[in-house]
Amino acid sequence: MEDLIHFALAAVALLLVPGPTNTLLATSGATIGFLRSLRLLPGEVSGYIAGIAVVRAVLLAIGTAAWALTGLRVLSAVYLAGLAFKLWRAVPSANASPVTMGRVFVTTMLNPKVLIVGLVLMSLHPGIAVVQLGIFSALVPVVAVAWISAGSLIGKARWPIRSAEIPRVTAIVLLCFAGTMLVSSIHT
Numbered sequence: 160m161e162d163l164i165h166f167a168l169a170a171v172a173l174l175l176v177p178g179p180t181n182t183l184l185a186t187s188g189a190t191i192g193f194l195r196s197l198r199l200l201p202g203e204v205s206g207y208i209a210g211i212a213v214v215r216a217v218l219l220a221i222g223t224a225a226w227a228l229t230g231l232r233v234l235s236a237v238y239l240a241g242l243a244f245k246l247w248r249a250v251p252s253a254n255a256s257p258v259t260m261g262r263v264f265v266t267t268m269l270n271p272k273v274l275i276v277g278l279v280l281m282s283l284h285p286g287i288a289v290v291q292l293g294i295f296s297a298l299v300p301v302v303a304v305a306w307i308s309a310g311s312l313i314g315k316a317r318w319p320i321r322s323a324e325i326p327r328v329t330a331i332v333l334l335c336f337a338g339t340m341l342v343s344s345i346h347t
Contacts, residue, residue, distance in 0.1 A: 169280055170295050174302040179336050180267045181306045186329040187258040188310025196307045200300045202260035206267025214277035232340045235269040239337035247330040257326045
């Protein structure tokens with residue numbers, strides 16, 4: 160039981176760290192508000208579950224080979240750069256957010272946090288890993304609500320940026336994440 164509590168605390172700490180998915184959630188909260196952004200939660204939860212399943216099945220089967228981890232970082236960086244380009248060009252609307260459930264799903268699946276959860280935090284024992292995945296899946300929406308709330312507060316305050324600028328600020332942040340992933344893949 161104590162190991163599960165440690166796992167849960169580590170998972171919450173990791174989920175709270177700013178990252179690509181949290182940036183999208185906050186952006187949605189800022190552009191379309193708290194309640195309408197809650198529709199993104201299934202995309203994030205399923206993105207984490209799918210990503211962790213793939214990481215554990217593929218990378219644990221072939222080993223945590225440096226080339227596989229580097230390939231995943233490069234793939235993530237390319238996706239984030241493409242998403243940043245789409246968000247930069249997005250025309251904000253009071254009725255629609257440039258953040259969709261599909262974008263949240265793919266961004267989450269390619270999120271570096273998937274590697275940390277799937278390969279570092281979770282047990283290699285399948286029975287324990289299933290319980291940990293259940294705990295993690297229950298914690299994801301709790302932390303996501305915090306990020307959506309933060310974005311919603313920014314959107315209501317309209318400071319220091321206007322609502323129309325939020326997707327572009329998000330694009331810049333995502334490009335920074337993409338750059339960091341590319342640099343880390345080169346230095347690995």
